[in-house]
Amino acid sequence: MLNFVLALVQAAFLISVSPLVTGMVKKFKALMQHRKGADIFQPYRDLAKLFRKDETISESTSILFRIIPYICFAAMVLLAFMVPVFFTDILAPYGDLITMVYLFTLYRFCMVLGGLEGGSVFGGMGSSREMMMSVLIEPALLLAIMSVCVLSNGGTSIEAVPALLIGMGTAAFCPALILAAASFIITMVAENARIPFDNPATHLELTMVHEAMLLEYSGRGLALMELSSQMRLAIFMTILGTVFIPWGISLGTEPVDLLVGLVSIMLKLVVVSFFLAMLESAISKSRLFKTPNLLTASFVLALLAIISLYIL
Amino acid sequence: MTDTDIFLLALLLPAALGAALTVIPGHTRTISRISLALCAVSCIVGATTFFAVDMLPLVGFTATFGPLVGCYSVSFDGFTGLVVSLSSIVYLLTVIHQATMPEKFDKTNIGLICILFGSCIVAMVADSVVLLLIGWEMVSLVTFLMTKGADEMYRWRYFVITHFGGLFIMAVFAALWYTSGTCVLSELPVVGTGMSSAVSAAMVFLLYIGFGTKLGIIPFHAWMPDLYSSAPVHSVTLLSTVCSNVAILLLVKSTFLWIGVPDGALVPTAILALAALGSIWGAMESLIQTQPRRILAYSSMENMSMVLVCLALAMLFQNEFDKALTALILCAGVLHTLNHSFFKALMLLNVGSMERLTGKSDIKDLGGLALYLPALSLFALIGTLSMAAIPPTNGFVSEWLMIKSVVSAGTGTSALNVMLPLVVAALGMCGTMAAVSYARLYGFVFLGRPRSENVPKAEKMKKSMAAPLAALSVACLAMGVFSVQLVDVINEHLQSDLGLDGVSRTLMTDALDPAMIAVILVGTGLVVYALFRLFRKERRTVTTWDCGTPLNKDMQYSSEGFSQPLVRVFHPFYGDSSEIKDTVGGTDTYRIRFVEPFMKYVLVPIGRGVRMFSLQVDRIQNGNIQSYLAYMLITLLVILMGVRILC
Secondary structure (H helix, E strand, C coil), X not given: CHHHXXXXXXXXXXXXXXXXXXXXXXXXHHHHCCCCCCCCCHHHHXXXXXXXXXXXXXXXXXXXXXXXXXXXXXXXXXXXXXXXXCECCCCCCCCCHHHHHHHHHHHHHHHHHHHHHHHCHHHHHHHHHHHHHHHHHHHHHHHHHHHHHHHHCECECCCHHHHHHHHCHHHHCCHHHHHHHHHHHXXXXXXXXXXXXXXXXXXXXXXXXXXXXXXXXXXXXHHHHHHHHHHHHHHHHHHHHHHHCCXXXXXXXXXXXXXXXXXXHHHHHHHHHHHHHHHHHHCCCCCXXXXXXXXXXXXXXXXXXXXXXXXX | CCHHHHHHHHHHHHHHHHHHHCCCCCCHHHHXXXXXXXXXXXXXXXXXXXXXXXXXXXXXXXXXXXXXXXXXXXXXXXXXXXXXXXXXXXXXXXXXXXXXXXXXXXXXXXXXXXXXXXXXXXXXXXXXXXXXXXXXXXXXXXXXXXXXXXXXXXXXXXXXXXXXXXHHHHHHHHXXXXXXXXXXXXXXXXXXXXCCHHHHHHHHHHHHHHHHHHHCCCCCCCCHHHXXXXXXXXXXXXXXXXHHHHHHHHHHHHHHHHCCCCXXXXXXXXXXXXXXXXXXXXXXXXXXXXXXXXXXXXXXXXXXXXXXXXXXXXXXXXXXXXXHHHHHHHXXXXXXHHHHHHHHHHHHHXXXXXXXXXXXXXXXXXXXXXXXXXXXXXHHHHXXXXXXXXXXXXXXXXXXXXXXXXXXXXXXXXXHHHHHHHHHHHHHHHHHHHHHHHHHHHHHHHCCCCCCCCCCCCCCCCHHHHHHHHHHHHHHHHXXXXXXXXXXXXXXXXXXXXXCCCCCHHHHHHCCCXXXXXXXXXXXXXXXXXXXXXXXXXXXXXXXXXXXXCCCCCCCCCHHHHHHHHHHHCHHHHCCEEEEEEEECCEEEEEEEXXXXXXXXXXXXXXXXXXXXXXXXXXXXXXXXXXXXXXXXXXXXXXXXXXXXXX
């Protein structure tokens, strides 16, 4: 019962801090560019505003267009239930790490169909580019996950991996984990449409991937899509912080451990947000047809990670 | 008469009667309807096979049919029964769909559909070499005849390629009969094949190539896209679904039951490499096709190659890795075959209905159908999601099982471990590429704005036509949501009928529960929807954002443009392209056509070589009686010398 309550609390925590994470990245970025920037709670206000607004919908869209925000949001909620945050027991142990990759695919697939609804050129362009990247992202993601699974030798379940990695002690700090984490970070940047793959701050034709697909959404539909995409970023960061770098997570229900777990995941989120902001301030958006090179690098890193397990 | 005789009669007699009826001249519609109904009766009986196997003690039954060469016995086991039942359901729904298009009735074709059902059943349940070969040859021949209407060259290409494979299959089973001394297949595990391990490995390889020609193994896939795009849609559906099931069932039974898993890693690795390449190739080529049917053709190739990857891995796991994983990956393969037959039937029949209702078959003339044919587009969406392996549909579960078993094998300590990440990468890549391709298929046919006048003028779909599609859609969802139970059944029969070590249920049921995933997804969506309904906001309908310029039908993304970034990334693999200029109504349009490299660089040169060789042979046919007498003399001398040396 206690475990269930704690799992519920951590899922609620993850869902509720997702806009905050986005706000944090924006704030860090602003500070690095010597701007004052918006408050870190601004994303909450934006969402609240969007939820209160009326919707306009294109006449050439089918009912699918209106359902897609619900599906995307549901997929992200399910993922939030499936990911350990500060505590290794989870609310929905109905899928493993591989299922997680497929849930991200569900999200992406629906978003792409949403982009094609309405028949606007922008939507088509965004969908097309998103799909190009996804082909290179997904194998890398699968390989990174495979290397963690093989390293921890505990199957593919999400809640077992952190405990096993911690149990390995210093042996877990091997090239495989470092390479896999590096590959996962590149994947995270690409999946979440951040610089250098995409620029989340603009609506320019040249940079648009993710934003282009959302162009036809407004009001509540847009709010759900925005919230889902913020949740996606937070979930990716959490996976990085609990599956690839699990140290700090609470393995039991001791209050002290839980507190340590909570503090450590918050620290990890802050550090990763800072890193993202730094990355986005330091480099510029790369040309669309240069991004495959970076994604291939991510793929190769993940491949090396797993092969290093076999040959070292 | 035993129970089995009665069952066999009930299974085959109606279809045979249906076929016989079509010989009667005239009364096309009435006779076609009666024939299809009789075929449907057979299908319904076929669908009960799985339960009949359990209830009537049919297992291991042998019926001998006569004093002709060899014996003609059939045997039902649970595993075969499962495949027969699910294939029969697909067959039934295809037949029903066909019955809703009376204007396309062709008596010969309908007779052939009846015969094909019998042939597929015979090939699946055959327990003797002779019956199996007859069944398989009938399947090849009847499907060839059923493609009437397609371009003659495409049909003959199919005929030649599948019969080339058929030769391999015949050779393998003949050799098996010769060396083991028995033509009853179920006796083989007891008697032994009597082959050395090298020979039996070679036999297995030949068998995969043989059946692979039908499944579209690289480079024998060249017949698929052209035939799929021009043959009658119901023939294509049966060819792509039920016939593939037959081929995979026979492959599984021959590898794991009759011949045995070959020793060593060479043959499985070779098959694995071919199949993995094929799956990526299928996915890549499907990205550049501009007709829904051609996309589905390459999708068949991709899916069947994935199944062959599973079978090859199962062989490897049996020899080199954990044996418990053999059943898991084999489960994945069998499940994917069955799933494929459902979602592919759904999509092909869907495309058939769509072509019938709109009169267009090219993506460039479609678009925005979701607004005009909502039911059809819903079924298509379910099919697309299944094909793209989106949770919790059935396609997802089988792909998940594949990746899960490969990742699980990764913790072993085999020298071949290094290969596994490449397999995962290949599966992941072809899965995603295929998903892109199906997003494109759905997005550009059903979403967006209409690209031609035919779309708004599309006929409404009749309820009778929608029924089989609805049934297939429900099946696709149910097979995903209740896949745990389905996998248990397959697993149980792999153990009892093929004698494999079973999978511990924890591997599957602890790691994935698609039913709960579906419940949470739908539940969350409904909760949010309910909240939104509670605090209602106004919704206005406007035109798509057009930047101030009213949009015409061409001012939207095209399907070619959609896949262009990927084509650019993978351009070295796409081979030669040519630009085609059309002048339609005074405006020039440019299109790019890609040449299938395997066609241009492998099959066409082979064809040219054969032709040149025949021309050379032709030169000795000079029509001169003296020359022919000389040939006879030379032949006689050679034979006599040969006999003298050998004996």
